[in-house]
Amino acid sequence: xxxxxxxxxxxxxxxxxxxxxxxxxxxxxxxxxxxxxxxxxxxxxxxxxxxxxxxxxxxxxxxxxxxxxxxxxxxxxxxxxxxxxxxxxxxxxxxxxxxxxxxxxxxxxxxxxxxxxxxxxxxxxxxxxxxxxxxxxxxxxxxxxxxxxxxxxxxxxxxxxxxxxxxxxxxxxxxxxxxxxxxxxxxxxxxxxx
Amino acid sequence: xxxxxxxxxxxxxxxxxxxxxxxxxxxxxxxxxxxxxxxxxxxxxxxxxxxxxxxxxxxxxxxxxxxxxxxxxxxxxxxxxxxxxxxxxxxxxxxxxxxxxxxxxxxxxxxxxxxxxxxxxxxxxxxxxxxxxxxxxxxxxxxxxxxxxxxxxxxxxxxxxxxxxxxxxxxxxxxxxxxxxxxxxxxxxxxxxxxxxxxxxxxxxxxxxxxxxxxxxxxxxxxxxxxxxxxxxxxxxxxxxxxxxxxxxxxxxxxxxxxxxxxxxxxxxxxxxxxxxxxxxxxxxxxxxxxxxxxxxxxxxxxxxxxxxxxxxxxxxxxxxxxxxxxxxxxxxxxxxxxxxxxxxxxxxxxxxxxxxxxxxxxxxxxxxxxxxxxxxxxxxxxxxxxxxxxxxxxxxxxxxxxxxxxxxxxxxxxxxxxxxxxxxxxxxxxxxxxxxxxxxxxxxxxxxxxxxxxxxxxxxxxxxxxxxxxxxxxxxxxxxxxxxxxxxxxxxxxxxxxxxxxxxxxxxxxxxxxxxxxxxxxxxxxxxxxxxxxxxxxxxxxxxxxxxxxxxxxxxxxxxxxxxxxxxxxxxxxxxxxxxxxxxxxxxxxxxxxxxxxxxxxxxxxxxxxxxxxxxxxxxxxxxxxxxxxxxxxxxxxxxxxxxxxxxx
Numbered sequence: 001x002x003x004x005x006x007x008x009x010x011x012x013x014x015x016x017x018x019x020x021x022x023x024x025x026x027x028x029x030x031x032x033x034x035x036x037x038x039x040x041x042x043x044x045x046x047x048x049x050x051x052x053x054x055x056x057x058x059x060x061x062x063x064x065x066x067x068x069x070x071x072x073x074x075x076x077x078x079x080x081x082x083x084x085x086x087x088x089x090x091x092x093x094x095x096x097x098x099x100x101x102x103x104x105x106x107x108x109x110x111x112x113x114x115x116x117x118x119x120x121x122x123x124x125x126x127x128x129x130x131x132x133x134x135x136x137x138x139x140x141x142x143x144x145x146x147x148x149x150x151x152x153x154x155x156x157x158x159x160x161x162x163x164x165x166x167x168x169x170x171x172x173x174x175x176x177x178x179x180x181x182x183x184x185x186x187x188x189x190x191x192x193x194x
Numbered sequence: 195x196x197x198x199x200x201x202x203x204x205x206x207x208x209x210x211x212x213x214x215x216x217x218x219x220x221x222x223x224x225x226x227x228x229x230x231x232x233x234x235x236x237x238x239x240x241x242x243x244x245x246x247x248x249x250x251x252x253x254x255x256x257x258x259x260x261x262x263x264x265x266x267x268x269x270x271x272x273x274x275x276x277x278x279x280x281x282x283x284x285x286x287x288x289x290x291x292x293x294x295x296x297x298x299x300x301x302x303x304x305x306x307x308x309x310x311x312x313x314x315x316x317x318x319x320x321x322x323x324x325x326x327x328x329x330x331x332x333x334x335x336x337x338x339x340x341x342x343x344x345x346x347x348x349x350x351x352x353x354x355x356x357x358x359x360x361x362x363x364x365x366x367x368x369x370x371x372x373x374x375x376x377x378x379x380x381x382x383x384x385x386x387x388x389x390x391x392x393x394x395x396x397x398x399x400x401x402x403x404x405x406x407x408x409x410x411x412x413x414x415x416x417x418x419x420x421x422x423x424x425x426x427x428x429x430x431x432x433x434x435x436x437x438x439x440x441x442x443x444x445x446x447x448x449x450x451x452x453x454x455x456x457x458x459x460x461x462x463x464x465x466x467x468x469x470x471x472x473x474x475x476x477x478x479x480x481x482x483x484x485x486x487x488x489x490x491x492x493x494x495x496x497x498x499x500x501x502x503x504x505x506x507x508x509x510x511x512x513x514x515x516x517x518x519x520x521x522x523x524x525x526x527x528x529x530x531x532x533x534x535x536x537x538x539x540x541x542x543x544x545x546x547x548x549x550x551x552x553x554x555x556x557x558x559x560x561x562x563x564x565x566x567x568x569x570x571x572x573x574x575x576x577x578x579x580x581x582x583x584x585x586x587x588x589x590x591x592x593x594x595x596x597x598x599x600x601x602x603x604x605x606x607x608x609x610x611x612x613x614x615x616x617x618x619x620x621x622x623x624x625x626x627x628x629x630x631x632x633x634x635x636x637x638x639x640x641x642x643x644x645x646x647x648x649x650x651x652x653x654x655x656x657x658x659x660x661x662x663x664x665x666x667x668x669x670x671x672x673x674x675x676x677x678x679x680x681x682x683x684x685x686x687x688x689x690x691x692x693x694x695x696x697x698x699x700x701x702x703x704x705x706x707x708x709x710x711x712x713x714x715x716x717x718x719x720x721x722x723x724x725x726x727x728x729x730x731x732x733x734x735x736x737x738x739x740x741x742x743x744x745x746x747x748x749x750x751x752x753x754x755x756x757x758x759x760x761x762x763x764x765x766x767x768x769x770x771x772x773x774x775x776x777x778x779x780x781x782x783x784x785x786x787x788x789x790x791x792x793x794x795x796x797x798x799x800x801x802x803x804x805x806x807x808x809x810x811x812x813x814x815x816x817x818x819x820x821x822x823x824x825x826x827x828x829x830x831x832x833x834x835x836x837x838x839x840x841x842x843x844x
Contacts, residue, residue, distance in 0.1 A: 051769070055770075059768075063816075137817070
């Protein structure tokens with residue numbers, strides 16, 4: 001078996017990590033939370049970073065009218081299948097061994113990645129906007145428009161008294177690694193031919 | 195003219211010399227800031243040591259940090275505390291039950307920390323009650339009193355609790371001897387008739403539950419302080435006595451006549467053998483055992499009905515060590531070899547040797563007996579005397595370098611001396627009239643020789659004046675060097691009789707942050723807002739209520755009638771650290787409730803007037819704390835109205 005094939009197969013198997021590790025983490029720190037509270041986002045669920053964090057995030061947010069973090073969103077239903085499909089496809093392509101296929105796989109992963117990020121951004125948009133009209137506390141900006149509490153897509157953002165950090169977690173890093181392996185396999189394979 | 199010049203010159207120089215003595219000011223400033231650094235715990239930082247200081251006549255146990263001297267908590271133990279609803283809410287009222295009924299106050303004297311292998315282990319703090327004889331156990335994961343055991347056949351409980359080196363036993367000793375059993379006799383029949391009960395309470399290895407293993411009915415002396423042997427003397431317990439004159443009136447004169455009283459050495463391992471061999475009698479008794487269950491958040495009282503009694507004259511069980519003069523403390527050094535008798539009314543400190551004591555027993559060097567108990571020959575047990583060390587020695591603590599520190603009440607000082615050579619190394623004044631000392635780990639094999647805390651009885655001008663009644667003071671000394679150095683002076687709650695301390699890392703990591711809601715087994719717990727309800731049972735109404743930021747559920751209740759007994763069972767649904775909620779009701783003859791996350795507590799309200807009555811959250815919990823309130827509608831007694839409850843109309 002060629003080196004590039006092995007690399008492609010290993011890279012694909014890294015995606016299995018998405019079933020074992022969380023993909024993304026959002027933390028909220030504040031003066032009264034010296035130990036930040038946060039959530040771990042998996043491909044099929046959102047969980048407490050530390051026990052009771054989700055409950056406490058919801059409690060904090062209800063004052064400004066944010067909805068509760070849902071236990072279930074429809075993305076959680078089909079994400080696992082998409083990943084399983086890509087794993088299967090990756091293994092098939094790896095065994096077949098045609099470098100062009102690695103490129104195709106990489107391309108598909110890129111498209112899926114962008115779609116995923118957009119979906120995540122959209123979810124965060126809804127979460128931070130569409131506030132309850134009966135909310136006890138309504139902050140407005142200088143122009144009198146209600147401010148939103150959209151968490152950052154990636155990076156740090158100050159929202160009221162909280163410092164919100166949105167960062168990839170182990171699962172996402174494994175995903176990046178798998179994508180990198182696939183393109184690297186392609187490079188190795190094509191160099192050899194040339 | 196010349197003589198005038200000389201006189202002027204001499205006078206001027208004399209003036210300059212006398213005014214020039216201010217060169218030390220800069221030195222004073224540098225030393226001052228040096229000391230300040232030693233006690234300054236910067237904002238956000240934690241102290242090195244916990245110190246548990248008794249509140250004396252307040253009945254409570256206070257928790258201070260050392261070296262800052264900051265007060266963290268006043269743990270209610272023997273007295274009601276309306277701040278925490280201890281002794282006011284339905285769940286903790288049973289803690290203050292005794293064979294005399296519900297007693298709302300106690301006199302908390304001596305805290306001591308649990309040990310394993312002669313070292314402090316940070317699990318529990320025990321403390322005695324001097325008025326209604328009791329011992330309490332405080333759980334150091336929640337800093338709450340979780341058990342109180344009453345001691346029968348005692349009047350006052352002073353030489354208590356003092357933990358053995360593996361927490362096998364804590365002891366109780368009656369301060370006042372009384373007839374046993376109690377009977378109607380003239381008070382002056384005291385001598386030779388009254389008895390002093392010494393009690394050994396076992397502590398369960400797993401959950402720390404206390405049980406009165408056995409009592410010994412000792413001669414009618416007063417029993418003062420006790421300490422366990424350790425290391426080589428583990429298995430023995432030493433109790434100081436005074437009033438061996440057996441007087442019952444004007445004791446300040448009549449109990450101070452004998453030039454020696456006793457330290458009673460009790461071989462509790464031998465006592466265990468006698469118990470195993472059945473050499474005891476079982477006598478009826480009546481004493482309360484109150485246990486707080488952390489899963490149900492409730493205390494229950496069980497009345498215990500009997501006690502095992504051992505005869506003090508059983509061979510090999512007890513020996514008396516003569517000790518001058520009305521000794522107060524009897525303190526055992528970390529090696530277990532030396533037993534220091536702090537003879538309150540003598541100017542010398544007497545130190546007995548455990549090794550010599552065993553020899554004297556072996557050789558039967560007795561100078562007599564009292565009530566069948568052998569009195570060992572004084573000269574054969576004494577190891578040394580620290581002469582003219584001060585006036586009114588009370589208590590000796592030890593560091594980890596073979597030094598002893600004794601408090602002197604009358605001469606108001608702490609004296610440092612060397613074990614073995616008996617020479618005085620240093621003395622420092624206290625402000626004023628020190629009672630007891632505390633060196634963290636001082637009553638164990640492994641003291642931490644960094645700080646000593648002096649607990650004083652008289653304060654006078656030490657702090658800003660606060661009228662005739664002033665706080666009591668404590669001084670913190672640095673004992674790490676050759677000489678003691680005064681670092682800090684701080685006020686203390688109630689009257690600190692005694693204290694026990696240990697490094698913070700033995701306790702802090704195990705401190706509970708919340709009660710898990712899923713572990714709550716309170717019979718009236720409500721684990722979600724959907725389960726909140728109000729139930730009527732005749733004229734008793736049970737409200738199953740929840741709290742969460744920032745509302746009660748239900749918060750509108752109708753159908754309550756005048757004459758009802760309304761129980762508010764409130765569960766705090768929070769699962770976040772430091773988010774308690776309180777609740778209080780206008781007209782309820784009790785305190786507020788202060789409920790921790792995941793906990794359920796209950797108070798009783800008996801409405802006497804019709805109308806709409808509000809309740810509200812008493813602990814500032816959130817930005818909308820001011821909105822956290824509710825109403826109860828009270829209808830006339832014969833109204834046909836049905837119970838209803840809602841939150842936001844539902």
